[in-house]
Amino acid sequence: MSAIAVEPSKRGIAGALPRAAARAALLVAGLALLWGIWEGYRWLGIRGHWTWPFEVNDTNMPHISKIWHAFGQPLQPDGPPLRHYLWHWAIFTGKEALAGFVLGAAIGFFLAVALSQSKVVRRGVLPYIVVSQTVPILAIAPMVVVGLGTKGVTPWVSVAVIAAYLTFFPVAINTLRGLLSPDPEALELMRSYAAGRWKILWRLRVPTSLPYVFSALKISATASVIGAIIGETPASLQGGLGYAIVNFNQYYTIQPANLWATIIVCALLGIVFFLAIVVLERLVLKRAPENFA
Amino acid sequence: MNAVSIKGVSKQFKAGVTALQGIDLDVEPGEFVSLIGPSGCGKSTLLRIIGDLTKPTAGTVEVNGKPAERARRDHEYGIVFQDAVLYDWRTVAKNISLPLELLHWSRSKRNARIRDMLELVELSGFENHHPWQLSGGMQQRVSIARALSFSPSLLLMDEPFGALDEMTRERLNAELLGIWQETGSTVVFVTHSIPEAVFLSTRVVVMSARPGRVAGLIEVDLPQPRTSATREEPHFFELVTQVREQLAAAGAPLGETQEPALVEDQA
Helix, strand or coil: CHHHCCCCCCCCHHHHHHHHHHHHHHHHHHHHHHHHHHHHHHHHHHHHCCCCCCCCCCCCCCCHHHHHHHCCCECCCCCCEHHHHHHHHHHHHHHHHHHHHHHHHHHHHHHHHHHHCCHHHHHHHHHHHHHHCCCCHHHHHHHHHHHHHHCCCCHHHHHHHHHHHHHHHHHHHHHHHHHCCCCHHHHHHHHHCCCCHHHHHHHHHHHHHHHHHHHHHHHHHHHHHHHHHHHHHHHCCCCCHHHHHHHHHHCCCCCHHHHHHHHHHHHHHHHHHHHHHHHHHHHHCCCCHHHCC | CCCEEEEEEEEECCCCCEEEEEEEEEECCCCEEEEECCCCCCHHHHHHHHCCCCCCCEEEEEECCEEHHHHHHCCCEEEECCCCCCCCCCCHHHHHHHHHHHCCCCHHHHHHHHHHHHHHCCCCCCCCCCHHHCCHHHHHHHHHHHHHCCCCCEEEEECCCCCCCHHHHHHHHHHHHHHHHHHCCEEEEEECCHHHHHHHCCEEEEEECCCEEEEEEEECCCCCCCCHHHHHCHHHHHHHHHHHHHHHHCCCCCCCCCCCCHHHHCC
16 A cells, blocks of 8 residues: 555755755855846946936945945944944844734734634625725824824834734735635535534634735735834834934935945845744645645 | 435525435445436535535435434534545644544544554554645545544545546445445445446445436345455446446436536535
């Protein structure tokens, strides 16, 4: 009998090292390519006096090396280098984003569970959830900060709420889709065991939805970082990347590299969030390999 | 008491299609009954009505003397579909364990039963595999083990081997007969395949399409236990011919029966 067994592919340690090396090489090649495109465009743009879509000069496109250099430059005379500040701002914004992400993901998930239980509720509530995302976040953010502030909520928590506002939506929509996705026969099987609504939910619908949930979490992970950065601006909350962006914007013509350095840190923060979800997915999901994106 | 007792069952779908009309059928305990007929004859629908997965528009169904719904709630039957319908996130052992968990069996009792079932379907050693690591035939054996894990007296099977290749199918046919004899359960088996129906069954129910009706009953008096040699006996061929003629008489276009799949699949 065992002759027809399809053995799972053995992942030997022997193969792991070259694979890691290949990945690292790919990463380096990718970064080198980006560097090449940036510097190449810059070189051509300056020589050709390009003005469309923007004028290419040292302000609009500083050398990558200048941006790199900016990380080590002190922000104030005799102060610590920029990277020291960026690190603390990133931690601050990361904290907001993480709290917002967890809050938003939990709200989104339980909202989807509630919606999955009744078509009537779904029809009634879903349009408003969609509408919630068409409202500009920049308009809501000050209201949230001021509104919660009068209740004595510390500003960074308000920013987390704004991040949650961006996070919950993809989670709710995707989880709902996942919860409704079991095959008719999988549902019939549960029915044949006379399983009730809750058993069907926890033993069939939720596990079936997990790949969808993780797809949503990947989107939300980066969205929560963006939400936190955007949330800081109208909140005039100092100490995070959002405030730094506003600040460096004002000095852009003098020190463009500072803003670029901050942008890079924002991107890295988003990537860290994204990768954390990828790792979590690998640990949690026990599915056929084709279910991993 | 009959294992299954069907009286005057009809089923009409909302679209106005009559899937089943006036079905009467009794299945005795320990019987192996196959339902055979062209696509659209409502055989899968009838199986689902026995399992109370869909309600008849008219008539009554009793399983072990209880109304179908009560029987379902009392876990009187196990079911196997054409697809194995295994849960991807559970191992083989955990899949078999699913109905036992829903029945609140203790862990030690569950583990003992899982071991027995794996032995029964000859999959010992695969308990920690996940479904996608198994071949189609192995998946279907897990599905059978799951259906039988809580020892229901009735096994409902909806074209369980329909998606498998001929060789795997014949081997699983033989294995299923062994399991049937070992467990002594009653089996109602839906199939498209005439040789499969004859080889497995003690009785074949031939159905006609549009509306689905019982067109004939054929006693299969091939001696037990049946082996691959059974398939070569002249009497086997006589019975196959008999079923084929009944199907033809019932108006089934033999060979391919192309249908808009809506009738029984959309139930």
